[in-house]
Amino acid sequence: MKKVINLVTHMEAGGAQGAAIRMSKEMRNRGIDAETWFIYKKSDTYTDEEKVEVIYKSAPTNIYHALKIVSILLKKFKEVKPDGVISYTHYASTLGHIASFMAGVKNRVATMRNPAWSYPRLAKLLNKYMGGKNYYTKIIAVSETVKESCNSYSQKYKDNIVVVYNGVPARISALTKEAARKKFNFNTGSSKLLINLGRLHPQKNQQLLIKMMPYLPGYRLAIAGQGELFQDLSKLINDLNVADRVHLLGEIKPNDVPDFLRCGDVFLFSSIFEAFGFAIFEAAYNGLPIIASNIPSNVEVLTDGGNKAGIIVPDMEVASWVSAVKSLEDPALYQSYKDAIEKKSKSFDFDSMVKAYTHYSTVNI
Structure with a gap:
């Protein structure tokens, strides 16, 4: 069975967090052993969800904390041996894929969920560097707007970006x-x-x-x-x-x-x-x-x-x-x-999103 880790910076009721949880659930429905890992926790929003794990005790505030997180992730990736890691927020992408690269994970997918210019300075520099090297096997931009925000980046970075629109499952209230x-x-x-x-x-x-x-x-x-x-x-x-x-x-x-x-x-x-x-x-x-x-x-x-x-x-x-x-x-x-x-x-189809994420996180095996 293929195994995929959906990695998010912190747990709270945000769009990226919900996307990772939904992706893990649907991947499991399709026969993939998928988990959602949060680097740290801001709230208890998803603590009761299946196959959810919090990696670190608190938000990183200095380089020591960041290195500690990379070290923990590296150890866990070596133990779990996932076929792919999909990151959903910029620090998950940078810290997470330093670790996934060092651990030899074959499919390292970074998703960009905000325009590049909006990233904090350090995250922006790391993301730009890592995307221009071999840290990411694929970069998913969630809209053309996000993809265009990387127009000044290296050709290697731009050649590795694909647009996959966020699919939104139809969650409809049963109440009047x-x-x-x-x-x-x-x-x-x-x-x-x-x-x-x-x-x-x-x-x-x-x-x-x-x-x-x-x-x-x-x-x-x-x-x-x-x-x-x-x-x-x-x-x-x-x-x-x-x-x-x-x-x-x-x-x-x-x-x-x-x-x-x-x-x-x-x-x-x-x-x-x-x-x-x-x-x-x-x-x-x-x-x-x-x-x-x-x-x-x-x-x-x-x-x-x-x-x-x-x-x-x-x-x-x-x-x-x-x-x-x-x-x-x-x-x-x-x-x-x-x-x-x-x-x-209806044009933002969840099934198409799941198929694309599954492909890019399992293709190199």
């Missing part, structure tokens, strides 16, 4: 909207509910969504996620006197995400950069039209020729976002965007 709102204690009355899902991090730009709310008195906003900006966003909510209409839920369990999305009327995706927005299509499967920021990855996944599967807001001005939200008060426009994103979501 009313039952879902009851589950999360949303007493919205006649108000419409705007939904956002993501880490509370500057990249996700949730402060923009909160700043809209004084101008949208007939709406509520619910944000699910944890992160470093929790206190700042809480203060902003209080300063704007919208605490009765804005809800910070913290991290929710992955299995509860479809029910949370079913609560909403519109999904807001305000990131200042992304590689591929998993949450867009999870929202689409649960019946929500999309309003998204004008960044290359969103344009890539929400357009098909001249057709748009969501509202792409031209800038990050509060007034522009308020206008976009209000435009969906038109029932015909609301339904048209809802239908368009549902149709578009």
Whole structure:
């Protein structure tokens, strides 16, 4: 039986983490002995999942910790002898594939899940160097936007990149909207509910969504996620006197995400950069039209020729976002965007993603 390790930097309820867990599960369904390893743990999100392991006790803060992690991974790779290692985040790619290369793992796949320019400086330098040598047998970019961010890299690096879009399995809530709102204690009355899902991090730009709310008195906003900006966003909510209409839920369990999305009327995706927005299509499967920021990855996944599967807001001005939200008060426009994103979501096929990842992680054996 072939064996594959899906390696992620840290455990939390993030897109890369969920992708690794789903990939391991589906690989096992297809006869591959697949495990998910996290270098360290930020939260207990996936501790109850099958074949999950945490490698190190805490986040690395210095070179000694990094070398220790490489040493542990090297020892484990030699013991387990996987046919392939797939990394899902930049430190998993760099530290993980130094170890996998030294251990003689034949298939060393690095996935790029954000544009190269967004990487921390050290991770960016290591990734650029390792991709130009033989540390990675294949580099998977999750969108053309990510691939294009490496245009200045060496020819060897660019020749080794392939685009494999993130496939999103259709996780659809079995609840009605009313039952879902009851589950999360949303007493919205006649108000419409705007939904956002993501880490509370500057990249996700949730402060923009909160700043809209004084101008949208007939709406509520619910944000699910944890992160470093929790206190700042809480203060902003209080300063704007919208605490009765804005809800910070913290991290929710992955299995509860479809029910949370079913609560909403519109999904807001305000990131200042992304590689591929998993949450867009999870929202689409649960019946929500999309309003998204004008960044290359969103344009890539929400357009098909001249057709748009969501509202792409031209800038990050509060007034522009308020206008976009209000435009969906038109029932015909609301339904048209809802239908368009549902149709578009079918083009991001999970089966194709699994086949590609399986191929690249087992081909050299």
